Amino acid sequence: MPLDHKRINGPDETLPYSLFAKQSTPSWNQIFKELQKEGKRSDARGFLDHRKVFLKTGIVSQAKGSAYIELDNSKVIVSVFDPHEIPNRQDYSLKGEIYCEFKFAPFSCKKRRLHQKDNEENQYSAIMKQALESTVCRHEFPNFQVDIYALVLHNDGSCLSAAITAAGIALSHAGVPMYDIITSVTLGIQKDMILLDPNVLEQSLCSGPILDDTKNSDHGIVVISILNNHNQISQFYQSGMISLEKLNQTVELLQKACSDLVPLIQKCLVKHVIKTLKSSGEG
């Protein structure tokens, strides 16, 4: 990929410091065994517990609507801009367009991210678009386009689902008509272990098979987005290999986890309404 020479790309030759540390990093197999033995995760939550969520609206003043979500260390900002005309467009579309851009900040991951969009970001943008298209009342703004930008400030796993949840709040904050509140949760699977809302380490643990004497090689990541009041799944993403019965089980778990997030979002939005009402009452 051609490098962008107008930006600072960091020194040409760098090596991660971890390469020089003593060889004490455990293998995936060891990590897996450890997790199984402990019965809980590194941050002392159970396998099916969601991380604590922090939500805030209206943090990007230039945007029409914005939201900030924090799942412990995963931090994502989503901003939504007013509908505008689609540039260089000849034909007329009855439904409005949604443009999504999912971006990792250069400093968000362990390895420096480039300013250009890479394949992972393109894929996440497409998934986000798919999830949000069925949430927004697109017939309300025919021939116009709404821009949604998600920026990951710190990647500690489950960023895509955090971005989709936050995008729902940001859209609502922007006053874009929506059918429902959307929530999204990630889940990781490794053999018989199911990890809800995995962090970055657990995510990479689940993304490949661990080979040992057992036959069970289930592994993978599942991301689901749900419209809660109507109980509809607007987006489903899976990577890896998961048996059918396991998948059924995970979908049920994810549905429950998604509905658990709804009160938080409602509280956040109601807070925003009360705040604007108060400020307009004073002004």
Place this chain on the structure above:
Amino acid sequence: MTELRICLPGQRLCLSDKVYTSGQGTYERQGYIYSQLTGCLDIVEKDNVKVVEVHSSGEQTVVPGQGDIITAQVYIITQQYAKCNIKCVGDTVLRRPFRAVLRREDVRATEKDRVEIYKSFRPGDIILARVAERSITD
């Protein structure tokens, strides 16, 4: 002042029947009216029909739709059309302008073939117009 009711997207508001109909900021689905926006509930009574509306808190998202009265500024005129920037839709001022085209045959209702754009408009004019059957972007 009546009690304010806060609505969230996807919240079921009431049954949709002869008395209650779905208005601005709401949608109808399987016999019920649901909210589309985050905002306050408002029921407007008009000839025995109660229109359920939700008004979004803060700035509203408006796009010019068919039949809306808009305020626009002309910036280019040609023989065939005048190009304008839409500044307001109804009473609301837009954050950023939308582009629009006013065609020669739409300038006035009578003597359509004898219209000459330059006799009606000059660049810089502020005009009041109604959006024709579909918004045209070029």
